[in-house]
Amino acid sequence: MTELSKDIVGKKLDQYEYTVERGKIKEFCLAIGETDSIYFNLDEAKKAGYDDIPAPPTFTTVIQFWGYPKIWHDLEAIGIDIKKMLHIKEEYNYLKTIYPGTYKAQPEIIDVKTGKMDMVTFKTIFTNEKNEPVIEAEMAVVIMPDAK
């Protein structure tokens, strides 16, 4: 297996694309127990001043896993043992509301710490059809050392 190295800082993973649909927003909201009608009813969303049904705060997870299912393979390829990987941090900077439509995402490795416990930080910028950034997301994972 590839050894994790600081040389991958700055490396971009594959850009991917995902089309957000109202039905997927509804499905996600049902899964997390969200009940606010703005996520389920277009008239209610418009009454609240939205252009369409908005996506809830952590919806980019859906874009990531459904838009980039080969993420697991690509993590292994840069030297992350996904069996020992733990997600430790997730951060969002919200720039615009995500509505139904097609979004592009570009993940990049922005930090690698190696040592007793390795840590890798990714930054992903999600952009809408007008190429405007809507969310900047940072995710950090640690790789648990072997239990001896």
Add this chain to the structure above:
Amino acid sequence: MKTLNFNQIESGMELPSLIIGKLTHAAIIRYAGASGDFNPIHNDPEAAKAYGLGGTVAHGMFVMAYLGRYCTSLTDKRRVKTFHAKFKGMARPGQTLTCTGKIKRKKEENGEKLAVISMEVADENGEVKVSGEMSVICDH
């Protein structure tokens, strides 16, 4: 629009909590399907045991999604500028989760009046699963 008023909040002020309820294996499976995260540690008890976890655990992002619900129960989502979370503990089926929060500080930045809110999701024994922070634009 639900908002926080800058003049009516003070640092240290506790905010209304949000009771999520009992986490079930079925809810975790449903989140796996909705999110597309099919890591077996969340959906396959045998695989989770083989990984040394003793049984399935919820996705960190599932628990963070509960905290996201908490954010938007306090203020309109368009007022949330940033939302950060740290994953602290494993949430397991059978645990009852609650979100709590308080005003960490108030600040003015680039003409905006902001509240920084610290939040956490914990189980019935007070064990924190996810802690987080959001910055929110307030009315004034």
